Amino acid sequence: MSHDHDHHHHHDHDHSELSETELRVRALETILTEKGYVEPAALDAIIQAYETKIGPHNGARVVAKAWTDPAFKQALLEDGSKAIGTLGHVSRVGDHLVVVANTPQRHNMVVCTLCSCYPWEMLGLPPVWYKAAPYRSRAVKDPRGVLADFEVTLPKDVEIRVWDSTAETRFLVLPMRPAGTEGWSEEQLAELVTRDSMIGTGFPRQPGAPS
């Protein structure tokens, strides 16, 4: 970008350990604060909220409940936002969360080829790989190749359905419940649910496997 070259270095930070980017970000925050647009304390609070309130633990609770409660599973597949809204403190979902179930015949995978759409409320902030070119470019064309990068192999006759999250809808994959978990509580089951299993690039942990 031209302003990268036009950018004048008025600061005296030649010996600073801060990177050029760090300095530019600090300068922008200073300007926004001085102009009265934002309060640094409010920015701190946003970051703290993202670090503590959202994350894959929310999605894992939803999945574990769907594994143990057939009525909830049905409601979840019919209207994800509405069903999750009944769960109290994991209810911070937007208008349209669509939950798609894996079956022995069909495996679902979610991508955003245009940017980084992702169910933040259920899974937290997306990992770097989800937002990077290799995943975004290949997931819609060569999903089995992408799964191989995650050391995931599917039987050849299993249909792969890739959901490109190009608009306001967010997608959450409901993975299949691992065998050997009969009688487990929701809390125990939630421990098996990984973030990647809810994106479709992984499976839940197997009972007894190291977490």
Next chain:
Amino acid sequence: MNGVHDMGGMDGFGKVEPEPDEPMFHAHWEERVLAMVRAMGAAGAFNIDTSRFYRETLPPEVYLSSSYYKKWFLGLEEMLIEKGYLSREEVAAGHAMQPAKALKHGKFDLTQVERVMVRGKFGRTAPAPARFNIGDRVRARNIHPATHTRLPRYVRGHVGVVELNHGCHVFPDTAAMERGEHPQWLYTVVFEGRDLWGEDGDPTLKVSIDAFEPYLDPA
């Protein structure tokens, strides 16, 4: 916009590299950028479609060589300058030099933090009945707008089937350019992998996009 951001189906970017125990942020500045984008958006300086458009319009060599939050930062800075919230002189000086421009929703303070933790609502009242029904065959239009669109290149011209109807939503193509919300019906349209990628494509693959009604024709 046919920018480098429209990556679906491109080759040559290499393997996906999952990072074990990935931290939420890789540098302190990344969290400040995230917070500033959320705060200035909530204050009414821009909408989500506009902010996406500014990232897409980064020059290709900058887009491809910048980390995710660097793209957010570069888009944010340029957008705030072009919309008059700050000046290039201020950015160069690292300090405010001119009076502030009024924000639609006012200063972002602690009382508003809770609000940004819930995703915005983009559903709107339908201005007209839906043109397509579940099960209809539709062709993605062969359109190449130079401005923001959410119709990826790899489906244009191809026939798919309407699978879900998500109701009416703000239309990103006009909202991004600040030409109004113009709510449109939004559908999940599913395509056969081989229709998109040819005979060598995975025979078990189906790919869907979420398509606004103006992206589609009956097929």
